[in-house]
Amino acid sequence: MANPLKLANLWRILRDVDLTSVRTAARTRFSLVIVSESGTDAIRLRALLSRGLPAPHPWIACAAAQDAESLPFKQVFAGVIVSREPDLSPALHQAAHRITEAGAPLLTLVVGDRSSHAAVIRAGERSRLTSVSLDDEAAERLGAALAESVGEDRRIAVAAQLPMVRPAVFNRIIDETARANASFALTTGLAETIPVLSVPLNLGDMVVLTKNQLMMCYRIALAAGRDGEPRALMTEIIGVLGGGLLFRQAARSLVGLIPIVGVVPKVAVAYAGTQAIGRAMVLWIVDGRQVTSDLVAKYSRESLERGRALAERLTRDPAGPTSITRLHRLRRYLPAITRRQGS
Numbered sequence: 001m002a003n004p005l006k007l008a009n010l011w012r013i014l015r016d017v018d019l020t021s022v023r024t025a026a027r028t029r030f031s032l033v034i035v036s037e038s039g040t041d042a043i044r045l046r047a048l049l050s051r052g053l054p055a056p057h058p059w060i061a062c063a064a065a066q067d068a069e070s071l072p073f074k075q076v077f078a079g080v081i082v083s084r085e086p087d088l089s090p091a092l093h094q095a096a097h098r099i100t101e102a103g104a105p106l107l108t109l110v111v112g113d114r115s116s117h118a119a120v121i122r123a124g125e126r127s128r129l130t131s132v133s134l135d136d137e138a139a140e141r142l143g144a145a146l147a148e149s150v151g152e153d154r155r156i157a158v159a160a161q162l163p164m165v166r167p168a169v170f171n172r173i174i175d176e177t178a179r180a181n182a183s184f185a186l187t188t189g190l191a192e193t194i195p196v197l198s199v200p201l202n203l204g205d206m207v208v209l210t211k212n213q214l215m216m217c218y219r220i221a222l223a224a225g226r227d228g229e230p231r232a233l234m235t236e237i238i239g240v241l242g243g244g245l246l247f248r249q250a251a252r253s254l255v256g257l258i259p260i261v262g263v264v265p266k267v268a269v270a271y272a273g274t275q276a277i278g279r280a281m282v283l284w285i286v287d288g289r290q291v292t293s294d295l296v297a298k299y300s301r302e303s304l305e306r307g308r309a310l311a312e313r314l315t316r317d318p319a320g321p322t323s324i325t326r327l328h329r330l331r332r333y334l335p336a337i338t339r340r341q342g343s
Helices: 007-013 019-026 040-049 065-070 090-101 136-149 152-161 163-188 203-223 230-245 247-254 263-287 293-315 324-331 334-342
Strands: 032-036 060-064 078-083 106-111 127-131
Touching: 007 203, 019 152, 019 203, 019 230, 032 040, 032 065, 032 090, 040 060, 040 078, 040 136, 040 163, 060 065, 065 090, 078 090, 078 136, 090 106, 106 136, 127 136, 136 152, 136 163, 152 163, 152 203, 163 203, 163 263, 163 293, 203 230, 203 263, 230 263, 263 293
Parallel strands: 032 060, 032 078, 078 106, 106 127
Antiparallel strands: none
């Protein structure tokens, strides 16, 4: 049987994916508003979030609390309140109300007070952060909170525009995909379908896992600000990653490091291999580093323990949708499916 994951066949895996819609969402214009008491802290934060750009990003609007009503709240996708006090002033409280009234997530950054009282989330806030000073570290933490607070499409759109936010978005994309692949591995009960000495994946599993990994890489590229015709960008990604892209490559690097018995090791491999490919993709897209099989293997080994811990948590959930009970029901079908795929 021919290897189904040769580069010539990867486009078949993606034939039902609308790459254009993903790209369109990643290019969507957004409006982020920042309000502080005098406006000075808001302007400072905008400059920090715009680090790496030639000028403050024009999609970030700033205002003093007393002038906040001039901001485009109707179009806002997220709002930030910067306060020097844990309890907002009446003017800042009114600005916060306008943000939540618009249906946008509200993030509050308290500068100069890191007490437990200052860190307590108030009504209406999606997230509250404290910082000793308004500096790069505070902006990076706020960027990570922003990435957590908005939907996937907007998250990528924000990262594409603001380099400061990208590391948090990269990590989120990779972690979500790795967890999805781990859950898929658990649901299909990979352990019962493959001989001990072979790669612990069958054809159907590899197709699903590789498809998820391809889309993960595509989203990382878009979050990094890459543009262009979708098929051309995906072709470049496939060409750069080459053999290192294949889940089978990452899986091979882990066989022998763990006992290939039971469900847990297979879930750990699915998680670690996906993490490795995502991390390698970030190195290429950000630093231009070449992606090699050795690099993927190194990252796979580094992520294996986290994958094993996740697998053990998933298998301990008797009521979850990926429970062992469900796996037992799947076992009688998977061998037959594997035989048909290999025929």
